[in-house]
Structures are given as structure tokens and as C-alpha cells.
Amino acid sequence: MRRSELQDYLNELLDVERIRDYCPNGLQVEGRDEIQTIVTGVTASQALLDQAVVLQADAVLVHHGYFWKSEPAVIVGMKQRRIKTLLQADINLFAYHLPLDVHSDLGNNAQLAKLFGWGTPQPLHTADPLGVVMGSTLLDPMSSVELAQHIEQCLQRPLTVRIDCDQPIRRIAWCSGGGQSYIDHAAAAGFDAFLSGEISEQTTHSAREQGVAYFAAGHHATERYGIRALGEHLAQRFGLTHHFIDIENPA
Incomplete structure (x- = not known):
């Protein structure tokens, strides 16, 4: 399916316009236009992105993405490396925080x-x-x-x-x-x-x-299930290939 179709569907499904949040919900980093393989995980960490590259994912969907209100706006260090990984692999990043909680x-x-x-x-x-x-x-x-x-x-x-x-x-x-x-x-x-x-x-x-x-x-333990359920829903509805990756986290 096309990126714009997935974005519109997710934004409507999760009713993002209704919810004031601490970060942008929806498409955060733009990648390729056609999406067939998606990877879901709790946080857009480097470990998750590296797995997505190996799996040749077209999009990564997470609960914890980037560009939080309290974080520095500059793209340096860890954030630069993460975003560079997405851009080099042409992978889309979608993030849904409070809309996915509720x-x-x-x-x-x-x-x-x-x-x-x-x-x-x-x-x-x-x-x-x-x-x-x-x-x-x-x-x-x-x-x-x-x-x-x-x-x-x-x-x-x-x-x-x-x-x-x-x-x-x-x-x-x-x-x-x-x-x-x-x-x-x-x-x-x-x-x-x-x-x-x-x-x-x-x-x-x-x-x-x-x-x-x-x-x-x-x-992490209490927020593994929403993003996985979302990925399974998309796979069933649109015939997408879905991989849920649970990056171990003791928190």
C-alpha cells in the first residue's frame, strides 16, 4: 500500500486529531512511498532500526518515537545516528504515543x-x-x-x-x-x-x-502489547508482512 494511505488510515483509526500529546503522532520520518513490510516495537531505538534494516522493512511503527517537546531540537549524536539509519535505508517511521495508549x-x-x-x-x-x-x-x-x-x-x-x-x-x-x-x-x-x-x-x-x-x-513491559496489536491488525487488514520485535528492556 502507499505511504499516504497507511498514514491516513492510522491517523483516523487512532483519532490523533482529538488528542493533545507531547510529541507529533503519525509519520515522523519519511521513507519510500510503497509499504509492504512493517516492523513494530515499543521504542525507535538503534537496535530496533538495525533489525528493521535486516528485515528490509518499508516502515517502522513505534509507541515511543522522536521529537518530544522536552528534548533538544538539534539532530546530533544518538538521534543523528538513528535518523541517518532510517534515511539511508529509505524506511518510514510512524509513532503513536497517547493515541495508542487509549x-x-x-x-x-x-x-x-x-x-x-x-x-x-x-x-x-x-x-x-x-x-x-x-x-x-x-x-x-x-x-x-x-x-x-x-x-x-x-x-x-x-x-x-x-x-x-x-x-x-x-x-x-x-x-x-x-x-x-x-x-x-x-x-x-x-x-x-x-x-x-x-x-x-x-x-x-x-x-x-x-x-x-x-x-x-x-x-516497557506494559507497553509491548498495543503496538504489536496494531501491527497484527494492519497485517490482517491490508495483507502486509509484519514483524514485532521486542528489544529486551528491564525498565
Whole structure:
């Protein structure tokens, strides 16, 4: 398919015009016009781009791309080498950040619900219509230890941090990646547990003092599933060749 067709489809599918973000969503680096082979991964790291070159990819789709508001605008050093790799190989780079987090089916939060078997999630409250934070009621209440074991089994990796609570967990809220600050919203809304990718120093105190179980499962670990689901969707819909590459990351 043509690059412009893929770009238009993705922008509409992920509703990028609706979401204010910290980076440009969509095509970030322009490559060849015809796209048949795509590579997906969490971050447009050098390791991912090198694999894409080996696989003769026409486009790379990631959750974490380039040109963040807080980063220097100059293209030097690591950023220069990454972009040079894309330009020399004529590979397109597409990046979707918040639009991929919040998509009701392909998004990171929705995919985590499927992975963990947490039913149909709902936005935490009406003040979060995008679904940055999701919540669900468990079919069977679990202890924090049991829930931690379930999460680790599904993710196939140990939790970064676990903070237990005394009561059975019936309602859990979550936000993939760096969503740890939403723990207070989850506690205020009456949830028994909260999961995010990262943890901050103050998260521990919030969990302990409000009696909320907390699980830090890794930024990378909680954001592998949306981009892979997006690639699989594109492969099925348009007959594209898709390779998901999970670059190992302990974070």
C-alpha cells in the first residue's frame, strides 16, 4: 500500500486529531512511498532500526518515537545516528504515543485488560474521557500476593515493585507506562489496587497510607502489547508482512 494511505488510515483509526500529546503522532520520518513490510516495537531505538534494516522493512511503527517537546531540537549524536539509519535505508517511521495508549481495542490499556483477563475496562472517571486510566472489577477477588503472581505469569517477568494490602482485591485500576501519579485518583475512586509501568518515590507512600495494593510492572513491559496489536491488525487488514520485535528492556 502507499505511504499516504497507511498514514491516513492510522491517523483516523487512532483519532490523533482529538488528542493533545507531547510529541507529533503519525509519520515522523519519511521513507519510500510503497509499504509492504512493517516492523513494530515499543521504542525507535538503534537496535530496533538495525533489525528493521535486516528485515528490509518499508516502515517502522513505534509507541515511543522522536521529537518530544522536552528534548533538544538539534539532530546530533544518538538521534543523528538513528535518523541517518532510517534515511539511508529509505524506511518510514510512524509513532503513536497517547493515541495508542487509549485506543479502546488496540491500545496499551485495553490490551493489558485482555492479557490479564480483566473483562471490559472502563475509564476511571468522567474527568478522563480518553481512557488514560482504566478500571475493572475482578470476577473473583484475589489477595495482593495472588494478583501479583498472576500479573507476573501473564507478563512473563517479575514485577519491579509490589506493595501489598490487607483486604481482598475486587477492583483494580491501571495505566501503562509512566502513569504512577494516577494512584491517588484510583484510591479516591474506591479501587483496591493500582498497576502502572513505573513507580516514583511518592507512589509508595500513597499506596501505604491509602491502603491500596500497588504493582509496578515496567514501562516497557506494559507497553509491548498495543503496538504489536496494531501491527497484527494492519497485517490482517491490508495483507502486509509484519514483524514485532521486542528489544529486551528491564525498565
